Amino acid sequence: MNSRAQVYLFAFIFILLGASLTVYKQQVLGFPLTPGQLDTVWTIEAEVSFDADGDRSIKASLGLPDIAAGYELLSESFSSSGFGFDIVGTATDQRRALWTKRQGNGEQQLYYRLQIAAIQPLELPHLPPQGDDIYLPEWLHAERDVASNLVRRATELSADPASLARQILLLLNSDDVDADFLRRAYQHSSNAQLAQQLLAHAGQHARLTRGIMLEDDRRNLSPDTMLEVWSEDRWVAFDPTTANQGYPRNFLVWQRGDSSLFEVSGGSNSLVRFSMNSNRLSAKAVAMQSPNRLHAPLLDFSIFTLPVEKQNAFKSILLVPIGILLVAIFRILVGLRTSGTFMPVLIALAFIETNLATGLITFLTIVGVGLWLRSYLSRINLLLVARISVVVIMVIILMASFSVISYKLGLDEVLAITFFPMIIIAWTIERMSILWEEDGAKEVLIQGGGSLLVAMVAYLAMTNSYVTHLTFNFPEILLIEAGLILLLGQYSGYRLSEFYRFRFMGRSG
């Protein structure tokens, strides 16, 4: 088989394989070919820590969040080294993670980690309070009078249980004498607990919820408490410190009602702490992580199994072949001259970080000033390696001074200048400078313009949301790209530019 046939065969196999894998993923695994909306994916880690007593058996439990409200559970995992582990609870009860151990010594840490995606605004479940009994607090005589007084004053200012709860919280947070008395009498109770007891005293159903504010990159948070009161047909939430109504955005309710958030027996100094971070992933990547998908063999060994941070690195790496394909098209089919084969791709990658306009302006300025400085270097006698090294240092100085100047002027975009590949820029300056001396400014404009044109087209392609979606979610497309490039490598026809170059052919007859 001759070499041409081999190339066609391989190109055909590559393209067929890439296309069929793509179709398989789309049809069978349900990956859509177009990008959907971006979802925020939160990774939250709860850490229960305590000092084990040593001679007693240890039992630690953690209430697990009820994910039904507003979030989709993507995965959860537990660390239970040396501990027996179980999840207890039923569909109606709150689930609890239970760690048990016969004996233990010293500091212990137990982890629970979950990944959730916010899919819709938080909507509270409005199950009515169970039973008609309201647990009445056992007040001492003096406190009961003060409490009654306080409730009466709040009732006068309110219309329904929700506004009553708000008034009670406002009073508790003020320097009112009654509130002050109660706070001092129940030093170990929080405002939320006091408010719950006062509402019970007023004959209203109220409960505490514990949860966390979802904020990116937070560590060692303790849980926040909120107060919920049953008002007519729904639970209304209040922030016990501000008396504001409703849950703040991004508040994840972890646990509701009277059961504790966590319990430890056989240990002391117990504490629960939360850490979290967020990623914005496409809806498909989120769907990907749903536990039921994970066992398709194609996915088990795919980029998606990497840590999210590494996935992000591959996002841009997988775009490079798109740029390379474009360079091949421009050089082989169009006949555009570029300075340095893949320089345009690297420039395009830098443009992605800086955005096009800023990138273009900074690139042109650096190369322009660099060429001007380089023209002096060509008058002094330097060996090539030394000269190109000086140019690299010049480029670094230019980049640093541009950054500083633009930062002082408040142009933060220019700071992304560091994403430009300085060695490539130095070589570009060097080549352009020689080109200028030998072939004149016209040739510099042709090649420089060609490079920039290809870089801009590559930039537009590489930032297109469909292209980024496809390259990242369907890495099989690499095979299609390889096949296309193989085919381009066999193209022996005219370049577009040759129709211009040879336009005078045959004028003499």
Added chain:
Amino acid sequence: MIGFASKVQLDNFGLLSMNCRNLEFISRYNKRRLYPLVDNKLLTKQAALAADIAVPELIGSVKTPFEVNQLEQILGERTKFVIKPARGSAGKGILVITRREGNDFYKASGSKLSLQDLKRDISNILSGLYSLGGKPDVALIESLIQFDPGLARYSYQGVPDIRVIVFQGYPVMAMLRCSTAESDGKANLHQGAVGVGLAVRDGKARSAVQNGDLVSLHPDTNEPFGDLQIPHWETILQLTARCYELTGLGYIGCDVVLDSQLGPLILELNARPGLAIQIANQRGLLPRLRHVEALQPNPDIDARVQLAASTFDQL
């Protein structure tokens, strides 16, 4: 239509395109391992001398930065010489000195250079400034061609040289490259030099082209190209045809200069000769190349030259 040529037009001419040249001729007929011989002019010259192929006289070579300081001794009392990189391409880095007064050297254009300037140029060559991929290089110092007065009329400064494409040992197409004021004394067509297509049969001018367009007079010397005929044409065909055996490369461009005393000399060889020769000749290369591909390999140089002279002008 003047803005662009159509595909049919180019096909009718049998135009060899860049992609086609690379894919079907250079990568098929030129073995990679044979490239160094033509890419390095010092090696070419040594091989040519060994094969008794005429080349310009080598005054000396500078291989190390240390030897740069011996430039004065190498030059001796020479007043006319050329400094060039052994691996340069497209005429880059070539310095032509036509006059000397003491240690002041004058280029063809009249600009003055000091000995220090020459040394700087040689250092640049050694450090690989002009070589492909920036590889360290060697500088050659050759005696300046005393170019043939018959051709001098067709050149503004610089040496007019003859480019012959040799395919499988057959000289298939030829042109004369005449430098102009616009090309700054250089013989590169894309810099504005005039390309004159030559008949393979007798070395007579067929058509002349500057910047892609037809011309009939040299723009600076106003000599008509119509009555141009290259002397020693038979020798030139012989010389270039022998370069096939010299290099083993199937598809090469041979650059020939005419010295008034020494006759035709091989200046350099090129394993990736350009396509502009087709514009100068107003003929495509493909029909001639396909014709040769259909022939049996022929080791007889005289027979190849005769076939070339009798056949290719009609294709």
